Amino acid sequence: MTFGKIILRNKCVVLGSPTTGKTALTQLFHSDGTQYAKTYAMTLHCDTSLKPITIPDTQFTVDLYIHDIGCSDLFAQDWVKYTEGATSYMIVYDVTNADSFKDVGKWMEIVSRGAQGVLVANKTDQTSRRVVSTAQGEELASRFGLGYFECSAATNTDVEAPFYYLASTFHQAFMDACQIFERGV
Amino acid sequence: MADPKELKLIVTALASPPFSRTYSAIQLHDELPILQLLQLVSDVMAAIDEGNPQSLHRGVDMRNEDPQDSVARISGFLQLLKWKDAGDVDTLSQKLTEGHRPTILRALHFLLKDFNIHKKRAYLAPFLASVDVPAEFSMDEVTADLMRHVEDLQEQFKDIHKAVDGIRGSGTNAAVLKKEIQQLEDEKQQVLSRISKIRKRVEEIPYHEQWLEAAKNLRTEQQNEALIAERIKEQRNQIHQVENKYNTALQALKDIRSAAANASPDLLFSKMEEDNKMNKYLATENLPKQLQDAKQHIQQLKKVLSEPAVSERDLTEHEKEIKQLNEDIAKLAEKRLAKTTKGDDKLGLFRQQAAIIARKKEGTAARLAAINEEINTLAAELAKKKEVEKAQGAKMPKGEEFKRYVSELRAKSTIYKKKKAELSAITAEFGILQRTEEILTSRQKTMEDSLTALEKRHGVAGFHIAQETLEKVSERKAEIDEVKGRTLEEISGIIQKLTNNINEKKSFLAPIIQELRTMRSQVQELETEYGEKKRLYDATMVGLDSEAVQLEQEVKLYRQDILNDQSRYHYLNMQIGLADITNERIMQEMKAYIGGDEAVEQAQKARGFKTYRELYTRKLSEQENLGKSLREQQKEVKAKYEPNVKQLAMFQDVKKLLALKAAQNAAMLKGDRRKEEKVGQVTKDRLVL
Numbered sequence: 001m002t003f004g005k006i007i008l009r010n011k012c013v014v015l016g017s018p019t020t021g022k023t024a025l026t027q028l029f030h031s032d033g034t035q036y037a038k039t040y041a042m043t044l045h046c047d048t049s050l051k052p053i054t055i056p057d058t059q060f061t062v063d064l065y066i067h068d069i070g071c072s073d074l075f076a077q078d079w080v081k082y083t084e085g086a087t088s089y090m091i092v093y094d095v096t097n098a099d100s101f102k103d104v105g106k107w108m109e110i111v112s113r114g115a116q117g118v119l120v121a122n123k124t125d126q127t128s129r130r131v132v133s134t135a136q137g138e139e140l141a142s143r144f145g146l147g148y149f150e151c152s153a154a155t156n157t158d159v160e161a162p163f164y165y166l167a168s169t170f171h172q173a174f175m176d177a178c179q180i181f182e183r184g185v
Numbered sequence: 186m187a188d189p190k191e192l193k194l195i196v197t198a199l200a201s202p203p204f205s206r207t208y209s210a211i212q213l214h215d216e217l218p219i220l221q222l223l224q225l226v227s228d229v230m231a232a233i234d235e236g237n238p239q240s241l242h243r244g245v246d247m248r249n250e251d252p253q254d255s256v257a258r259i260s261g262f263l264q265l266l267k268w269k270d271a272g273d274v275d276t277l278s279q280k281l282t283e284g285h286r287p288t289i290l291r292a293l294h295f296l297l298k299d300f301n302i303h304k305k306r307a308y309l310a311p312f313l314a315s316v317d318v319p320a321e322f323s324m325d326e327v328t329a330d331l332m333r334h335v336e337d338l339q340e341q342f343k344d345i346h347k348a349v350d351g352i353r354g355s356g357t358n359a360a361v362l363k364k365e366i367q368q369l370e371d372e373k374q375q376v377l378s379r380i381s382k383i384r385k386r387v388e389e390i391p392y393h394e395q396w397l398e399a400a401k402n403l404r405t406e407q408q409n410e411a412l413i414a415e416r417i418k419e420q421r422n423q424i425h426q427v428e429n430k431y432n433t434a435l436q437a438l439k440d441i442r443s444a445a446a447n448a449s450p451d452l453l454f455s456k457m458e459e460d461n462k463m464n465k466y467l468a469t470e471n472l473p474k475q476l477q478d479a480k481q482h483i484q485q486l487k488k489v490l491s492e493p494a495v496s497e498r499d500l501t502e503h504e505k506e507i508k509q510l511n512e513d514i515a516k517l518a519e520k521r522l523a524k525t526t527k528g529d530d531k532l533g534l535f536r537q538q539a540a541i542i543a544r545k546k547e548g549t550a551a552r553l554a555a556i557n558e559e560i561n562t563l564a565a566e567l568a569k570k571k572e573v574e575k576a577q578g579a580k581m582p583k584g585e586e587f588k589r590y591v592s593e594l595r596a597k598s599t600i601y602k603k604k605k606a607e608l609s610a611i612t613a614e615f616g617i618l619q620r621t622e623e624i625l626t627s628r629q630k631t632m633e634d635s636l637t638a639l640e641k642r643h644g645v646a647g648f649h650i651a652q653e654t655l656e657k658v659s660e661r662k663a664e665i666d667e668v669k670g671r672t673l674e675e676i677s678g679i680i681q682k683l684t685n686n687i688n689e690k691k692s693f694l695a696p697i698i699q700e701l702r703t704m705r706s707q708v709q710e711l712e713t714e715y716g717e718k719k720r721l722y723d724a725t726m727v728g729l730d731s732e733a734v735q736l737e738q739e740v741k742l743y744r745q746d747i748l749n750d751q752s753r754y755h756y757l758n759m760q761i762g763l764a765d766i767t768n769e770r771i772m773q774e775m776k777a778y779i780g781g782d783e784a785v786e787q788a789q790k791a792r793g794f795k796t797y798r799e800l801y802t803r804k805l806s807e808q809e810n811l812g813k814s815l816r817e818q819q820k821e822v823k824a825k826y827e828p829n830v831k832q833l834a835m836f837q838d839v840k841k842l843l844a845l846k847a848a849q850n851a852a853m854l855k856g857d858r859r860k861e862e863k864v865g866q867v868t869k870d871r872l873v874l
Contacts, residue, residue: 007748009755046763050756063752065759074804081766 005054008062010170012163013083015107016092017100018072021122023047024153025092026068029163033156043070046082053167060174062167079110088116088166091146093137095121096129101136108144116169118147118162125152191294198297204228219284220248223255226289229296230262234307256281257575259292261568265310266303267561268295312342353496774798 014022023043027035030049047068054061069075069082083089089111093100104119111117119141121132134150141148147165151158192210199206206225208217217225224246260278280288296303387393444453524535640648777796794800 005748007751011759045767048756048759048763050752052752063755065756067759074800078766078770082763 005059005061007052008060008171008174009065010062010088010167011065011067011086012166013067013069013086013089013111014092015069015079015083015089015110016071016120017094017097017103018042020092020094020097020100021153022071022092023068025120025122025151025159026066028153028156028159030066033159036153036156042072043068045070045075045078051163053164055168055171058171060171062170064163064167066163083110083112086112086115088118088170090118090120090162090166092120092122093132094123095132095137095150096123096126098131101132101140104140104144116166116173117144118149118166119144120162121148121150123152123154124150124157125155192290195290195293195297198300199225204232213290214286219286219289222286222289222293223259223281223284224248226259226293226296227255229293230259233266233296233300233303234262235304252282253575257568257571261572262307263292263295264561264564264568266296266306267557268292309346313339770797 014026016022019040023041024037026047026049027037030051047070049066049068051064051066052061053064067082067086069079071079091104091107091111093104095101108117119137121134121137124130137150138148147162147169149158149162149165151161153159189210192214195213196208196210198204199208213222256278260281263277277288387397390396636649774797778798794803
């Protein structure tokens with residue numbers, strides 16, 4: 001079938017220390033920037049949402065099944081179960097919270113190997129309270145081999161970029177795999 | 186008629202240079218005109234007579250020559266070359282004048298057959314022809330002297346010619362030698378150039394001198410080796426010979442020994458005597474004979490050596506002779522065979538007779554040759570005389586011809602006379618008529634004059650001319666009318682034709698038109714049918730199209746649905762997974778709550794709490810406590826908020842004042858005193874206030 005679109009399905013896991021803004025980011029992205037929770041509500045276990053992303057100039061659409069995981073220690077037992085089979089992941093930290101930045105390593109241990117990942121620095125609008133610099137974030141990202149993005153859910157700036165990045169890298173990986181198959185045949 | 190073999194020879198000879206003319210045998214035999222044949226003969230003669238600078242035959246065109254002359258020329262030349270086939274000169278020339286084709290062809294054959302011999306003879310003839318002097322003049326002393334001189338010169342010429350011929354025939358031609366020398370020089374040049382090339386190439390190789398030296402050594406050594414091998418061979422041969430000798434000697438020794446052992450001296454002596462006799466015979470009889478033979482052989486060889494070198498041409502001639510002789514011999518042998526078969530007993534007699542006859546034949550042959558010679562000389566004389574005669578005067582017509590000529594002349598003269606009389610009568614009449622014309626013209630003039638005069642008198646001058654022109658015009662008109670009438674007729678004829686044509690065509694077309702009509706009606710029917718079908722087709726087409734569009738849309742929708750459902754399916758699957766996880770957790774929780782399972786207890790220990798319920802309640806209480814304390818803290822903060830805010834403002838003011846004062850003091854320390862004092866007062870005042 002050459003006509004119509006081809007859908008690639010991608011399980012995306014969002015991780016990060018509690019109160020770094022994972023749910024805010026996810027909701028903003030899913031609602032195209034219309035929904036932003038004014039009050040904090042702790043995520044219980046796992047929230048899921050589906051977001052299709054069309055890759056420009058191609059017939060491909062990547063369906064992102066975003067798993068917003070509750071990262072409170074209460075649910076630590078089930079993190080591995082939730083991340084099982086994820087093809088991409090997003091680790092979020094809070095630029096005003098040094099502990100959340102330190103915890104990135106811990107989250108990296110949980111995610112499955114071979115998946116595409118991205119490191120997101122949230123709350124960049126709080127410039128006066130910022131304690132983690134861009135350079136530090138980039139350094140860490142390159143150490144883990146992740147894409148690095150900065151955004152702010154509060155001001156709705158650059159929220160979509162990391163998701164798009166994940167979708168496009170996933171598509172690229174798919175195309176490469178296709179080429180390898182063709183060559184193999 | 187000519188022999189086909191001869192014809193073939195002629196053709197081949199003509200085809201080869203110097204003539205290079207290709208005629209077929211049939212052309213020569215039948216087609217070629219006599220004149221051209223004679224021209225051919227003449228050309229061949231010219232070629233034969235090449236060596237003669239004053240040749241009569243060179244570049245002669247027969248078409249421009251008097252036939253008598255050409256015949257005399259050709260027959261003379263043929264006589265000169267001793268051609269005897271056609272009899273004497275008279276008959277020959279007569280045949281040539283008549284254009285007797287076989288004779289000409291035979292002459293041509295004769296000329297071409299021994300072309301080279303003829304050439305020689307033609308070259309020699311003018312020099313060697315004896316000068317014919319009448320007897321009464323030969324008595325004259327001067328003349329005789331001259332004649333003797335001529336003879337001497339002829340002798341000399343003969344000798345010189347022979348010498349020249351010999352030199353030419355010896356094959357050591359200067360030109361050939363020169364060519365050979367040239368060739369050898371060229372080769373030498375080539376070899377030199379090659380050597381220089383090789384040298385150049387060799388010079389490029391490192392240590393080439395050493396290489397060359399080595400090559401030289403190699404060559405000399407190889408030669409040495411060859412020499413040595415040769416020597417070894419020789420020596421081996423010698424050894425062989427010596428061994429043979431040794432063996433024979435041994436044999437002899439054995440014989441002698443055996444003889445000596447078992448024989449008396451008498452026997453030995455007799456044997457020796459026998460040997461001696463044998464040797465004597467050999468010495469006296471056999472060897473001298475052999476010697477003589479050898480001597481004779483040497484003499485022959487010497488003779489051969491002393492003779493001039495034999496050229497190839499001579500050789501071929503000799504070979505030809507030999508062939509002929511062989512043939513003769515064969516013939517004779519055959520004859521003899523025939524004779525022998527007839528009768529062997531009379532062989533001796535016949536042989537004798539044959540010998541006698543042969544001798545006689547020889548004698549007659551000699552005589553015949555002499556007679557032939559005589560005939561030739563006589564013929565030459567005759568030719569000369571004829572030439573003289575020709576020079577003296579025109580040839581007299583012969584009696585019969587003359588009579589015919591006279592009778593013709595007579596007839597012609599009578600005709601001539603008649604014609605002359607007619608001519609004179611006609612001229613007379615012509616005169617009369619001329620005169621009449623003159624008279625008439627003069628009369629016309631006078632009449633015209635009188636007419637014009639009359640017109641003048643009646644006042645209508647020019648009437649006459651006008652009338653004339655009118656007449657002319659009317660005449661012209663009549664002509665034109667006539668032409669018009671003719672053209673009209675023509676036109677009407679053409680119209681008639683056209684109408685006829687049209688009618689014909691119409692009649693021809695009528696059935697076709699009939700057919701056409703039926704066809705048209707058919708066409709109309711078909712068209713209506715076509716229209717109907719078309720409408721039907723269109724209608725169905727439109728229906729199908731709309732249906733297709735609808736279906737397409739439906740398909741699209743369904744596709745979309747499928748996609749959505751697929752997405753939804755995956756989403757739900759995921760949810761199920763999550764629900765499973767939750768379910769599992771619940772089960773575990775239930776198990777943990779009930780207790781009694783070791784594995785569950787272990788897990789409980791590992792995670793540090795028994796059940797989620799416990800954990801949650803604990804956490805809840807913790808948080809509630811935390812909330813309480815925080816709320817208290819909040820209350821406190823709220824209570825302290827306003828006075829703290831005031832205090833903050835006041836402290837900030839103090840801070841401002843102190844800062845100002847510090848600045849002032851710093852300025853005083855640096856600035857002049859007067860100012861300082863003033864400022865100091867002001868500050869003092871303020872402080873007081």
